[in-house]
Structure formats: C-alpha cells, structure tokens
Amino acid sequence: MRKVFLSKWNAKANKINGSSAEAKQVNRNLDIIKNKVYEVYQRLRENDNEITAVKIKDEFFGKNIDDHKILKILKIIIQECKNWLEKIIPLEHCSATIQPKST
Incomplete structure (x- = not known):
C-alpha cells in the first residue's frame, strides 16, 4: 500500500498532482485499477441483476x-483437450471414445 501526502493529492481528479516519475507511475496504476473495476462492473451488469460494492470487490x-x-x-x-487430441489422433483410429460415467 502506498501513502501519499495530502498536499500532493488532487481530490477532484482522484490523482496525485505533479509530473514526477513517481506521480506518473502512481497515476498510471490508479488508471489501471479504475479500468479493471469498470470491466468487473460491466461483466456483472451483463450477468447479474443485483450489483453491489461487495460483489464488485469479490470479483475484482x-x-x-x-x-x-x-x-x-x-x-x-475438457472440450479444448478433446479438440487437441482429435488433431493428434483422429477418432476413426480409436477403438473407443471417452464417455462420461453415468450415475
């Protein structure tokens, strides 16, 4: 966890003021995190009826x-493995195929 002096923090922009290498790196990391959280939000929005901060945090x-x-x-x-095996050993050369066990 990084700590930032309050005098360097821009609350309106949610970034560090300045153009130092450290400020640029922290601001870049903040942008990356913000984008990932937005992606999580969009994914939950597409697949879930209820979106909460806890769901976003857990998914993140x-x-x-x-x-x-x-x-x-x-x-x-499993499907990718089957596809890969079929490329190596065509099914017509196999005497048996793998079937799921019925219960």
Whole structure:
C-alpha cells in the first residue's frame, strides 16, 4: 500500500498532482485499477441483476468463483483437450471414445 501526502493529492481528479516519475507511475496504476473495476462492473451488469460494492470487490479480487463458473471452465478445458487430441489422433483410429460415467 502506498501513502501519499495530502498536499500532493488532487481530490477532484482522484490523482496525485505533479509530473514526477513517481506521480506518473502512481497515476498510471490508479488508471489501471479504475479500468479493471469498470470491466468487473460491466461483466456483472451483463450477468447479474443485483450489483453491489461487495460483489464488485469479490470479483475484482477473484473471490467470486462459484460452482457454476468452475463447471463452465472445466467444460471448456475438457472440450479444448478433446479438440487437441482429435488433431493428434483422429477418432476413426480409436477403438473407443471417452464417455462420461453415468450415475
């Protein structure tokens, strides 16, 4: 966590005043964070009815991965693996295919 002298902080612009290398770096980092938070907000807006500060924070810090998202990610990974294997070993050369276990 960085600390900034109050005399250097521009509250209206939400940035550090000045053109020093440190001020430019901090302001650049603040812009990056602001853009990432906005991206999270947009993603939640598209997929969720209720948007809260807690949801934005959890998504920003990667704490908002639920079972549905994990399952979706795993399905994508499995499909990519199947596609990759089919390029290496065409299905017509296989005597059996992998099938999910039925319960």
